[in-house]
Amino acid sequence: MRLPGRLSAAIAVLSDVETRKRPVSEALKAWGINNRFAGAGDRAAIGNLVYDALRHRASHAAIMGDDSPRALVMAVAVRDWGQDPAVLNDLFANDSHAPETLSADEVSRLVTTLAHDAPGHVQADVPEWLLPSLQRAFADDWIAEGQAMAGRPSLDLRTNTLKSQRERVLKSLARFSAVETAISPVGVTMPAGSGDARTPNVTTDEGYLKGWFEVQDQGSQIVSILAGAVPGEQVLDLCAGAGGKTLALAAAMGNKGQIFAYDSDRNRLAPIYDRLKRNGARNVQVRAPLPDALDDLIGKMDRVVIDAPCTGTGTWRRRPDTKWKLTPELLAQRVQEQSAILADAQRYLKPGGTLIYITCSILPEENDDQIAAFCAAHPDFTMVDPKALWQAAFASAAPAGVVTAGSGIALTPRLTKTDGFYLAALKRGA
Numbered sequence: 001m002r003l004p005g006r007l008s009a010a011i012a013v014l015s016d017v018e019t020r021k022r023p024v025s026e027a028l029k030a031w032g033i034n035n036r037f038a039g040a041g042d043r044a045a046i047g048n049l050v051y052d053a054l055r056h057r058a059s060h061a062a063i064m065g066d067d068s069p070r071a072l073v074m075a076v077a078v079r080d081w082g083q084d085p086a087v088l089n090d091l092f093a094n095d096s097h098a099p100e101t102l103s104a105d106e107v108s109r110l111v112t113t114l115a116h117d118a119p120g121h122v123q124a125d126v127p128e129w130l131l132p133s134l135q136r137a138f139a140d141d142w143i144a145e146g147q148a149m150a151g152r153p154s155l156d157l158r159t160n161t162l163k164s165q166r167e168r169v170l171k172s173l174a175r176f177s178a179v180e181t182a183i184s185p186v187g188v189t190m191p192a193g194s195g196d197a198r199t200p201n202v203t204t205d206e207g208y209l210k211g212w213f214e215v216q217d218q219g220s221q222i223v224s225i226l227a228g229a230v231p232g233e234q235v236l237d238l239c240a241g242a243g244g245k246t247l248a249l250a251a252a253m254g255n256k257g258q259i260f261a262y263d264s265d266r267n268r269l270a271p272i273y274d275r276l277k278r279n280g281a282r283n284v285q286v287r288a289p290l291p292d293a294l295d296d297l298i299g300k301m302d303r304v305v306i307d308a309p310c311t312g313t314g315t316w317r318r319r320p321d322t323k324w325k326l327t328p329e330l331l332a333q334r335v336q337e338q339s340a341i342l343a344d345a346q347r348y349l350k351p352g353g354t355l356i357y358i359t360c361s362i363l364p365e366e367n368d369d370q371i372a373a374f375c376a377a378h379p380d381f382t383m384v385d386p387k388a389l390w391q392a393a394f395a396s397a398a399p400a401g402v403v404t405a406g407s408g409i410a411l412t413p414r415l416t417k418t419d420g421f422y423l424a425a426l427k428r429g430a
């Protein structure tokens with residue numbers, strides 16, 4: 001397919017997302033099934049157009065005076081991918097799969113830049129209703145933080161130190177220009193491409209099949225390390241899901257001690273069994289969600305890790321559709337779930353044990369506020385100093401800006417070139 005056909009396809013996929021309210025990944029898959037002639041390069045390019053349109057939906061719509069799929073996709077082609085509108089119109093004229101020719105009004109809008117006095121939420125490409133939360137989280141930097149969250153993510157891998165070393169992973173992925181991550185000592189990263197660049201499919205690599213590495217954002221690696229699990233401990237991973245953090249914890253513990261991996265959703269937990277095998281993680285006991293599944297662990301754990309269900313606002317770079325779907329009701333629901341999980345989780349700790357609370361959210365309601373409310377209700381817990389936590393984990397000072405007002409640690413695409421994550425560590429009195 002040539003660019004005009006790809007643009008038409010992206011418009012069709014975005015329309016499908018909007019009219020049928022389906023996730024982007026599903027709409028892209030359906031388009032691929034109905035258009036089997038399209039190759040992997042075409043599908044990747046169409047995906048990039050759709051995701052870029054959603055990443056910059058507010059600013060593109062403001063420039064175009066229109067938030068239709070066509071307006072957004074044309075804005076991506078010109079404003080994000082650097083196409084010239086006149087050249088596009090020439091291409092459109094000679095291609096039967098092309099969208100309609102750009103009108104004079106569209107062309108003039110496409111070559112203007114966003115006004116300096118455009119509303120902040122438009123400059124930041126974030127939903128307007130979240131403004132008070134973002135200002136609270138980032139003070140004067142909230143527009144810059146929003147803009148960084150509207151970028152494309154890198155592809156990060158975690159070396160599975162139970163089976164390999166970072167050097168070996170780097171070598172096996174040299175053809176993708178893989179380099180060491182800046183913070184995680186076990187991470188490898190490949191830069192985000194631009195335009196129609198395809199993300200390398202590393203899961204067909206021999207190293208992946210052998211369990212040398214996992215695909216895991218550097219931010220997720222960092223919070224897994226900050227969780228501080230050491231060999232020999234008894235650890236409850238209470239919201240284990242498919243086990244991304246469980247695997248990192250098992251590696252940090254060198255397979256020594258015991259991790260209990262639990263999730264209330266059997267389907268989410270299902271992939272963990274195969275992943276544990278491929279990773280050679282042998283100190284993990286998976287507890288299926290049955291009544292009383294964890295009763296024998298009450299008061300016995302050295303560490304309880306809560307990788308809490310959250311709004312996922314830290315992952316907007318990867319799932320920009322969720323940025324526009326989030327509602328105050330959904331946020332309130334997540335906050336309620338988190339506070340119930342925190343209250344439940346602390347029961348499993350032994351005296352002197354440590355509670356680790358993690359979200360992939362950048363919203364204070366789910367982060368510092370949640371921890372402040374927990375501390376108020378549980379005076380036997382004290383916060384672990386985040387600077388000391390970072391120093392112990394990485395043998396270096398915490399990067400500027402990551403320590404929050406409430407003594408948590410917050411990672412962001414702007415500050416750490418990672419997804420947005422939050423972590424707080426609380427110690428129960430002995």
Ligand SMILES: C[S@@+](CC[C@H](N)C(=O)[O-])C[C@H]1O[C@@H](n2cnc3c(N)ncnc32)[C@H](O)[C@@H]1O
Nearest residue numbers: 239240241243244245263264265268307308309
């Ligand atoms: C952020 S995800 C976990 C991701 C996973 N730890 C990883 O690193 O791949 C949050 C998980 O919490 C689970 N969850 C939600 N409510 C829960 C509860 N009350 N108890 C345990 N797990 C819960 C969800 O099913 C979901 O899998």
